[in-house]
Amino acid sequence: MNTNIGSQKKRRIESRPAMSVWGAGARTTNEAEAGxxxxxxxxxxxxxxxxxxxxxxxxxxxYAVYTxxxxxxxxAYTLVIGHETEGIFGDGQGSEEVEHVRRAEGQSIESIENVERVKDVESVGRMNRAGSADVAKREEDGxxxxxxxxxxxxxxxxxxxKPGLFQETVPQAWQEIWSYFQNAEEVRAYSGDFECYRFQAADPAHPVVEIYIAIK
Incomplete structure (x- = not known):
């Protein structure tokens, strides 16, 4: 087994039930994120x-979900940053996109703040039925x-x-993960991976972060 990752002593295998996460998503690649x-x-x-x-x-x-x-x-992959939800996102057979879209390019943060969010179950249900293909295309368009x-x-x-500013420690952890799986016994499933952030009110810049990689 690969042993070149610094957090080996804390690494563990864990089984988790299915869940739904609601948040903001976009389509990207690791190559694009490096630029x-x-x-x-x-x-x-x-x-x-x-x-x-x-x-x-x-x-x-x-949660920052890679799907x-x-x-x-x-x-390419889709990244959704959000929180766990229950009971209002369809039948659990795939991704349901239920919100308004704003093109990221050329848009100020002030305009992003004004995005209207669905606040009731009925609206969520209607938008679920609108279908995912159109939203996926808009994600592809930026x-x-x-x-x-x-x-x-x-x-x-x-x-x-590792402890520290998550903007620095999370990219470092991903570098270790990619290196680990080059020679690992475990095989990635690519069915959905996620970063779990537990923010602390006293020190929000230094959350406890764990990265969950789905394996076969």
């Missing part, structure tokens, strides 16, 4: 400034979409990020 035009920083800004976090409550964990993988770590995503029941290899 100046990455969408992830804007996605975090949207999540915190649009009020989605306030709907969840300060005590809820924040709809085109192929593997080298292909839009930030407020939506839900379904994560199936899975086994995960869990990697704790």
């Amino acid at each position: 100046a035009n990455g969408v992830i920083p804007r996605l975090w800004e949207h999540y915190f400034r649009s009020g989605i976090k306030e709907v969840a409550g300060s005590d809820q964990a924040v 709809d993988y085109e192929s593997d770590a080298s292909g 839009a930030i979409v407020e939506r839900s995503v379904f994560i199936p029941e899975s086994r995960y290899l869990v990697f704790p990020a």
Whole structure:
């Protein structure tokens, strides 16, 4: 087994039930995120400034879900930053996109703050039935979409990020993860991975972060 990851002693395998996460999503690639035009920083800004976090409550964990993988770590994927929800996002057969869309390019944070959010179950149901293909196309075109995503029941290899500013420690953890899986016994499933952030009111810049990688 690969032993070149610094957090090996804390790494563990964990099984988790299915869940739905509601938040802000966009389509991207690791190659794009390595350059100046990455969408992830804007996605975090949207999540915190649009009020989605306030709907969840300060005590809820924040999830950054990697889903709809085109192929593997080298292909496109959808990232949804949000919080766990129950009971209002359809039948659990896939991703349901239920919110308004704002094109990210050329749009100020002030305008992003004014995105209207669905607040009642009836509206969510109507928008669920609108279908995911159109929203997926808008994501491909560079839009930030407020939506839900379904994560199936899975086994995960869990990697704790090191303490520190998460903007620095999470990318470092991903570098270790990619290196680990080059020679690992475990095989990635690409059925849905996520980062789990537990923010502390006394020190919000230093949340406890664990990264869950789905395995076969």
